[in-house]
Amino acid sequence: MAPTPRIAGSRRRGGSQPRWGLLVFPAALFMVFFFAWPLGQMIFRSFTDPAMGLDNYARFVQTPSGVRSLLETLAMSAVVTLTCAVVGYVYAYAIRFASRRVAALLLLAVIFPAGVNLLVRTFALQVVLRDTGIINQLLMRLHLIGEHLTLIRTEFAVALGMTCMLLPYMVLPIYSVMRGINPDYVQAAAGLGARPVIAFARVFLPMSLPGLYAGSLIVFVAGLGFYVVPQLLGDNGGGRFLSQYTADYMAQAEWGYGSAIGTILLLVTLTTLAIAARVLKVGEILRMSFGGAR
Amino acid sequence: MAFLEIRDLTKVYGEKVVLDELNLSAQDGEFISLLGPSGCGKTTALRLIAGFLQPDGGSIAVNGREITNLPAYRRNIGMVFQSYALFPHMTVGQNIAFGLEQRRFSRGEISKAVDESLDMVRLNGFASRRPAELSGGQQQRVALARALVFKPQLLLLDESLSALDKKLRVQMQLELRQIQKEVGVTAVFVTHDHEEALTMSDRVAVMRNGRIVQLDTPSNVYRAPVDGFVAESLGEANFLRGSVRSKDGSGFVLDLGDGLSLAVATDRQVDVGETCTVAIRPEDIELAPARSARSDVVGHVRSIAFAGNTTLYVIEALRREIRVRRPNSAAAENGFALDQEVALAWNAGAALVLSDRQGVS
Numbered sequence: 001m002a003p004t005p006r007i008a009g010s011r012r013r014g015g016s017q018p019r020w021g022l023l024v025f026p027a028a029l030f031m032v033f034f035f036a037w038p039l040g041q042m043i044f045r046s047f048t049d050p051a052m053g054l055d056n057y058a059r060f061v062q063t064p065s066g067v068r069s070l071l072e073t074l075a076m077s078a079v080v081t082l083t084c085a086v087v088g089y090v091y092a093y094a095i096r097f098a099s100r101r102v103a104a105l106l107l108l109a110v111i112f113p114a115g116v117n118l119l120v121r122t123f124a125l126q127v128v129l130r131d132t133g134i135i136n137q138l139l140m141r142l143h144l145i146g147e148h149l150t151l152i153r154t155e156f157a158v159a160l161g162m163t164c165m166l167l168p169y170m171v172l173p174i175y176s177v178m179r180g181i182n183p184d185y186v187q188a189a190a191g192l193g194a195r196p197v198i199a200f201a202r203v204f205l206p207m208s209l210p211g212l213y214a215g216s217l218i219v220f221v222a223g224l225g226f227y228v229v230p231q232l233l234g235d236n237g238g239g240r241f242l243s244q245y246t247a248d249y250m251a252q253a254e255w256g257y258g259s260a261i262g263t264i265l266l267l268v269t270l271t272t273l274a275i276a277a278r279v280l281k282v283g284e285i286l287r288m289s290f291g292g293a294r
Numbered sequence: 295m296a297f298l299e300i301r302d303l304t305k306v307y308g309e310k311v312v313l314d315e316l317n318l319s320a321q322d323g324e325f326i327s328l329l330g331p332s333g334c335g336k337t338t339a340l341r342l343i344a345g346f347l348q349p350d351g352g353s354i355a356v357n358g359r360e361i362t363n364l365p366a367y368r369r370n371i372g373m374v375f376q377s378y379a380l381f382p383h384m385t386v387g388q389n390i391a392f393g394l395e396q397r398r399f400s401r402g403e404i405s406k407a408v409d410e411s412l413d414m415v416r417l418n419g420f421a422s423r424r425p426a427e428l429s430g431g432q433q434q435r436v437a438l439a440r441a442l443v444f445k446p447q448l449l450l451l452d453e454s455l456s457a458l459d460k461k462l463r464v465q466m467q468l469e470l471r472q473i474q475k476e477v478g479v480t481a482v483f484v485t486h487d488h489e490e491a492l493t494m495s496d497r498v499a500v501m502r503n504g505r506i507v508q509l510d511t512p513s514n515v516y517r518a519p520v521d522g523f524v525a526e527s528l529g530e531a532n533f534l535r536g537s538v539r540s541k542d543g544s545g546f547v548l549d550l551g552d553g554l555s556l557a558v559a560t561d562r563q564v565d566v567g568e569t570c571t572v573a574i575r576p577e578d579i580e581l582a583p584a585r586s587a588r589s590d591v592v593g594h595v596r597s598i599a600f601a602g603n604t605t606l607y608v609i610e611a612l613r614r615e616i617r618v619r620r621p622n623s624a625a626a627e628n629g630f631a632l633d634q635e636v637a638l639a640w641n642a643g644a645a646l647v648l649s650d651r652q653g654v655s
Contacts, residue, residue, distance in 0.1 A: 193396035
């Protein structure tokens, strides 16, 4: 058994009650059984099933569809991060400077859908985007198009769907950081002679960047693991997402190869986080977005 | 025409009139304080001058030019915020340079001006530091340098010293005033601290309910307040209210009710029968052992609070509590004891006779 874990904070406060650290134990136990154990199993299998060695990884590197799926996953996640960043920033800005009532409404509109099942929302998007869906019907009624547009089963549909699902995770950190920016700063810039556009670009935007970085990180990493949206909205005859690719092989009981792909996805995610931690000082950013900036 | 000319400035939020036809004028180079309790409109007035708010009426002119409808970024007014609002993502040098960059100064001019203004606030060598690395007093100086570097027509200070601890605040008061004099910029300073207003200003504007109640030199607002509100705004005071029973050449007799009366020496003209309030500052009252003194006002010491350089006595006299503050020094011990009978006396000029239209209840 490990010695009693001690929390740094409790020690700083005089170390009178180090037993508080024990409270982390149930959660830690849960994580070990339901998270670390299966993850370890997956990594272990990728090196041992069907035979010891790097065969599964060699196979992935040598399979063009596998590598292509990895690259497509990264590209799609990047595109979605970008669209979420643009839309999310504007949206968060609108919430920040709207009247109290409108702000509450806008905030609700972004949080509420996040509470609805992802599958349900994806089916809903299917209804909207399909050939006889409301977009096509509307455009045809207005005689803007003669024949229906192919919206569903395209990369566009996947990007749109993922943007919809991930937008809240972009908006909330940005909004949180923006709310922490004292209006005095922008007024100070104006008082020093900066036009509104300059005051925004040189003072407000740089001060709100931590939120944008935090949101981008969350969206990019979450986007890498998306399965349902590409499955239901994507062109399944064409490229497959890495998560889909994994599932394909798992379904064929190719546990070793499937695990190897899963491990690669995990590695990509961890690499992203490591780079972000290095470049963006993630700890500080997360503290600012969720701990309430000054 | 005065350098800063504010006429009938009005600001309304919903039903609440925050500024009610405020009039104020300041001479070139003058240092004016707006003093008042929170909610009196002083900060609103400052933000209207800066252009961060739009007035609902009235006009503001600086140096003969009307600026009422100019946006803040075209007003050429320097402001020091209570929070300082130093841009945290910029260095001290970049913060100070910001205003000059907006005015399209050349790079050489900017670096020269930044150096000079850092010199002025005694922060040479701090240009590459971040605001977060500075102490409160240093941040205050950077904020001042940033507000003055582009040679604004007007300097606005919004409770700028209130975030500092007391000792540093007193030091900064003197430093700020000295720099303002050197630069020769006209300054409007908002504060709720009467000592600060009295120490720093050429003139103090005492505000209440969106209006200026009295605008005068520090000694005049302190020594000749127009009413009880002003008297109380500028320091402690004992208020005695009553009606004038009789008068003669040297003063009058105030009837305090309950058969009590008080002889007031003043040259202020009052009418017999008029009700008025007399204010006496605690430091103006002298105490003496009752038997040795020739005073009509006698009372008992009810509490004693030692405060270092002074001692505050609460004396029960004239059927009320009268606060008396006596200086302490090694030479003069204030040796009065609890419940001791003492006589109260004050000089002729100490009794401030206030018009009773806005007397303190």
